[in-house]
Amino acid sequence: MTRRTLALLLTTVAVVALAAATTATARTTDTTLNLVAYSVPRDALGAVIEAWQQTPDGKDVDFTQSYGASGDQARAVAAGLKADIVQLSTGLDIDLLVKAGLVDKNWDKQTAKGIATNSIVVFAVRDGNPKHIKNWGDLVRPGIQIVTPNPLSSGAAKWNVMAAYGAQRRLGKTDKQAIAFVERMMRNVVSLDTSGRNATNSFLAGRGDVYITYENEARLAKLQYVIPRQTLLIEAPIALVGTSDHKDIATKFIRFTRTPQAQRIFAQYGFRPLLPSVYREFAKQYPKRPGVFKIADKYIGGWPAVERRWFDPDKGLWVGIAKRAGLGN
Numbered sequence: 001m002t003r004r005t006l007a008l009l010l011t012t013v014a015v016v017a018l019a020a021a022t023t024a025t026a027r028t029t030d031t032t033l034n035l036v037a038y039s040v041p042r043d044a045l046g047a048v049i050e051a052w053q054q055t056p057d058g059k060d061v062d063f064t065q066s067y068g069a070s071g072d073q074a075r076a077v078a079a080g081l082k083a084d085i086v087q088l089s090t091g092l093d094i095d096l097l098v099k100a101g102l103v104d105k106n107w108d109k110q111t112a113k114g115i116a117t118n119s120i121v122v123f124a125v126r127d128g129n130p131k132h133i134k135n136w137g138d139l140v141r142p143g144i145q146i147v148t149p150n151p152l153s154s155g156a157a158k159w160n161v162m163a164a165y166g167a168q169r170r171l172g173k174t175d176k177q178a179i180a181f182v183e184r185m186m187r188n189v190v191s192l193d194t195s196g197r198n199a200t201n202s203f204l205a206g207r208g209d210v211y212i213t214y215e216n217e218a219r220l221a222k223l224q225y226v227i228p229r230q231t232l233l234i235e236a237p238i239a240l241v242g243t244s245d246h247k248d249i250a251t252k253f254i255r256f257t258r259t260p261q262a263q264r265i266f267a268q269y270g271f272r273p274l275l276p277s278v279y280r281e282f283a284k285q286y287p288k289r290p291g292v293f294k295i296a297d298k299y300i301g302g303w304p305a306v307e308r309r310w311f312d313p314d315k316g317l318w319v320g321i322a323k324r325a326g327l328g329n
Contacts, residue, residue, distance in 0.1 A: 038070035044269035070155030089155020156196035216270030
């Protein structure tokens with residue numbers, strides 16, 4: 001299968017998933033749960049749903065599934081898109097639903113701190129890595145062309161920006177120097193897509209030399225990738241929507257996503273298992289990286305601080321960086 005064919009396949013899957021979210025299913029079931037999620041885990045979540053439907057709790061449950069850019073999905077649910085369960089890219093998007101009165105404010109006090117999947121930020125490169133890209137410093141070299149999503153719509157993009165900033169801080173750079181590095185890197189961006197999946201398709205179609213992405217997305221698209229020495233742990237949350245008519249059943253599915261069975265499925269689709277016992281089964285596939293840091297680390301400050309400082313649409317650092325980098329955002 002060529003990469004262009006794979007890009008078309010990924011797009012076709014997205015169309016099929018959207019159609020599934022708006023049409024009745026063929027089988028008769030007692031309950032339908034509405035799952036709204038960000039674009040990247042679509043394939044994995046589909047497999048997890050199928051596995052759960054084979055269990056006593058899930059055997060009479062059907063799903064509608066909606067996938068898209070994480071921020072857009074969160075805003076759609078806040079505006080009235082029907083949802084029983086949301087899995088979004090960042091805690092910020094869940095917090096938006098908390099503010100809308102749709103998700104419990106203690107969502108991150110649940111099992112696994114509300115997280116369903118883990119991944120890390122990586123660099124997808126062309127076969128053979130002809131530009132010899134290994135670490136963050138290589139992304140600011142003259143002539144390097146970068147693909148990454150847009151932070152104003154995509155949670156994946158926010159992870160990427162904070163991975164670049166946090167890596168510089170861990171390397172001993174000052175706050176000012178790290179911000180300047182992010183701006184230099186963004187000057188090399190040639191494709192700023194609306195979602196992580198759209199960015200994948202752009203890279204598969206031939207745009208850019210390097211694509212900043214989730215490890216699981218690179219694996220799904222069968223892209224060669226490099227793990228930089230310093231990189232960010234991506235923790236994607238899942239939550240119950242308080243207006244659900246099927247809270248008990250939806251909660252059972254959420255719990256299932258953290259079972260060994262479900263975590264093995266996620267691992268098969270490129271995610272790093274949450275459970276130590278399952279992680280050990282996939283240790284060769286996902287070797288531990290000593291340079292992995294978290295969004296809550298002190299020099300980043302956690303998502304609420306990040307949103308105020310970096311991604312406020314009126315006065316966040318991103319607004320100035322994007323303008324000066326010629327990205328038009």
